[in-house]
Amino acid sequence: MWILAEPSFEPTKQHHKETIFTIGNGYLSTRGAFEEGYPNDRRATFIHGVFDDAPIVVTELANAPDWLATQIVLDGEKFSLASGTVLAYRRELDLRTGVLRREVRWQSPQGRAATIIFTRFASLADQHLLALRCEIIPEFDGQVELRSAINGQTDNEGLLHWRPIAQGQLADGTVFLRTRTRKSGIELALTMRVSGSDTATTTFWDVENVPTLQQVYQAQAGVPIVVTKFVGVATSRDDANPLELAHRHLQAATGWDEALAAQQQVWAKEWERCNVEIEGDEEADLAVRFSIFQLLIAAPRHDPRVNIGAKTLSGFGYRGHAFWDTEIFMLPLFIYTAPDIARNLLDYRYLTLPAARAKARAAGYEGAWYAWESADSGEEVTPTWVPDFHDKKKLARVWTGDLAIHISSDVAYAVQQYWQATGDDAWYIERGAEIVLDTAKFCAARAEWLNDRGCYGYTDVIGPDEYHDHVNNNAYTNLLAQWNLRAALETLAWLDQHAPQKAAELRQRLDLTPERLQHWQTVAEKMCVNVSPDGLIEQFDGFFKLKDVNLADYEPRTKSMHEIFGIEGANEYQAIKQPDVLMLQYLLREHYSDSQIRVNYNYYTPRTDHTYGSSLGPPIQAIVACQMGDVAEAYEHFIRAARADLRDVRGNAGDGIHAASAGGVWQAVVFGFGGLRVHPDGSWDIQPRLPQHWQRLTFRFTLRGKTYTVTCYPDGRYTTA
Incomplete structure (x- = not known):
């Protein structure tokens, strides 16, 4: 058995499922929260060694900026499992490759339907690279909008650890966010590149502490819209210039298929040395x-x-x-x-x-x-x-x-x-x-x-x-x-x-x-x-x-x-x-x-x-x-x-x-x-x-x-x- 599956969404088990659908690569891990968010979720990415002072517990891993943040708007209606109707749902974590996939067929309050597929992984081939792909198959003609962001407004159950330093776009269009822990002084840099159809209208939103790329597509029923989001991540524990390091690793990611193939290859080697098989149970x-x-x-x-x-x-x-x-x-x-x-x-x-x-x-x-x-x-x-x-x-x-x-x-x-x-x-x-x-x-x-x-x-x-x-x-x-x-x-x-x-x-x-x-x-x-x-x-x-x-x-x-x-x-x-x-x-x-x-x-x-x-x-x-x-x-x-x-x-x-x-x-x-x-x-x-x-x-x-x-x-x- 290689697939951990969730055949239906049960909100009462939300936090439990966020834990067991965690992905990671030995450098960081990201809980299985939804890309678009959900009320009362405990979304978190933790990076090894990035601690900051905290009352009572002395120090804690600081919840890093959210690299998953992706909102989808279907003809003016925001996709969310907390509204509308979930017509079909399935989430799977492939333990063989470390890839998490969620497929949802959703109908908006006003009746617009679409199948939305999210796939993500934290690269084991490149510990500084994170990958997310979103595929939208609309069942209507109209407009589909994606808002891909790096959300720096994260906290540890109410305690703030980050103070933003800078954000913006680099010369090649890469979006970046630099931030620093408040007490330990560790700098973290995230870089983001979002790619999709050339027909999309793309706009950079310089939202404070949440740099965002907006893409607007003219959708046709049954025609998939596929968007790939790569994120590079590095800290001052890794390099004196974490932004440069994060950017370099982002640039090295040439495409989804190549990054996924590298992921699969490295995981295959991991399992070669440690797999256990139990037949009959x-x-x-x-x-x-x-x-x-x-x-x-x-x-x-x-x-x-x-x-x-x-x-x-x-x-x-x-x-x-x-x-x-x-x-x-x-x-x-x-x-x-x-x-x-x-x-x-x-x-x-x-x-x-x-x-x-x-x-x-x-x-x-x-x-x-x-x-x-x-x-x-x-x-x-x-x-x-x-x-x-x-x-x-x-x-x-x-x-x-x-x-x-x-x-x-x-x-x-x-x-x-x-x-x-x-x-x-x-x-x-x-x-x-x-x-x-x-x-x-x-x-x-x-x-x-x-x-x-x-x-x-x-x-x-x-x-x-x-x-x-x-x-x-x-x-x-x-x-x-x-x-x-x-x-x-x-x-x-x-x-x-x-x-x-x-x-x-x-x-x-x-x-x-x-x-x-x-x-x-x-x-x-x-x-x-x-x-x-x-x-x-x-x-x-x-x-x-x-x-x-x-x-x-x-x-x-x-x-x-x-x-x-x-x-x-x-x-x-x-x-x-x-x-x-x-x-x-x-x-x-x-x-x-x-x-x-x-x-x-x-x-x-x-x-x-x-x-x-x-x-x-x-x-x-x-x-x-x-x-x-x-x-x-x-x-x-x-x-x-x-x-x-x-x-x-x-x-x-x-x-x-x-x-x-x-x-x-x-x-x-x-x-x-x-x-x-x-x-x-x-x-x-x-x-x-x-x-x-x-x-x-x-x-x-x-x-x-x-x-x-x-x-x-x-x-x-x-x-x-």
Whole structure:
């Protein structure tokens, strides 16, 4: 299944559909709002790295000027789905090519009818080029008017970020708009060229902040009018003269057919390395391909200074901020299918090491403590206060920026996974090793000796399960820090052997004295963890003493247990947002036997808020269920994740794509049902566990420069090529 289709227009689902019909090219993304507009739409284009100051949320991606703006007037009546009669409607996103097409047959209030077809794409062949084509087939003789604009009057849900600088026409007739963010001072330039029939009368309207080209056609019934709109876009982050750069890329677009062919060719290469096919389950087949597509259009290919936000570039949710979502949930897709993109994303973490060090230093620690929410600079941008669940007039304290320390080990883990899968020693020596060492330095500095326990631990933290804050010795936090410390010691030993000069440099620059390294070893050896004789790991100190809860007693419901209990009340119950312990065992799979995982799976699964908790939990739950052989149960968790955005199961898809869930869907298919396991030495094996109604699963992955194609069957057979 390659086509995401909307067979009829449902205004109540407008914002959800704007999200899932997002297009992009790794430089920017544009939500699926209508070209002509619609009341209360959330039209937005977000460009990587273009942040501006904002109250409460600190900084946010600035909603760029609207390049789609195209109004159609049929004999004096403006085309709009909010008026007249929609006689036919269909919208399709072709995931194979990244092209969005909408066809509407519309009758005006006064009875004039026409079929209008919009086609658009953000060029993956040229990240600075956007393309839109409008075809109008009138059913009357008369006049058709098109108003193609660059609309600079955009905002972020009421907050203005742009101050226009200049607009007009260049010598070749190109329309342009220059504007600048109000606080961060990033200049953005857009250039526009509109072409159609030579018989059109064209006029430039120099409307303030909305430069517009008006074209008037004398229409004949049944005779198509085709207009193409190309837009070039560039910022001062790309070039000192963004207008010149945007103009150059616009001039390079010779025609629609050529630009479309280039788009199709580049996308074909993308899918060659990452396509997944599921035969026997069309919903799953479409969902996994949709998930991959959404990550591909958000993945920066040419800029190492940016990350992928938790909502990609598809909505206002989380304001474009990046979390651990990238490293733990999204990055595996890129590591195993597009390692160049993975390296680019990890470069962002390397380039923001100074901010991570500054955060640790401000809290009184050594090493690198990465921001929980990160934007352009890598500084902490987690809001301190947000409106309370139960009373929006009150504010609730957000503690993750202060207490979620596991983010540093998450980044180090991703670095190691990339190195293990690619064998990219040069990058690891130059950049990756320093991340692993400096995060370990923070882990050791933050660790506390707990005299009454006789071990090291971390008090007053938040683990991945954010229903519980201010906890002590969160198992995920403690044991991933332990892994981080050991990985750092192994890294230094490896550098001593393979890059002694770099090892000596890092020892000196990071002050890695023998005493410090011995302390790392001691902290790792004596890390606190509460484990029962049968292998059950306590999520944090005192978790087993909390009130137990039967989540079934609260059904049916449409709210998370966090909302039901309240932020403070949730701390008193064993209901969890996502299972920290199972996540830990998934990441450190080599450290745990099946029986150890089973006892934790059986305990934490019924206490997890699967439907309304974290969107991050279900795909990991699916993988662990597969490992336990519970394939039917795994499928339930998988399909919940697969439907997160396509069916808007949480009711918040209008805020943007659940990017971590999208990455998790790919992992659930490849590592769960496909049973791919890659070992620390770079070897791999396959143990498929397919749902019975799946006839065949085919996926590709790249390991140390070689690409493999694996086909799995329900009976456990598989082939590789």
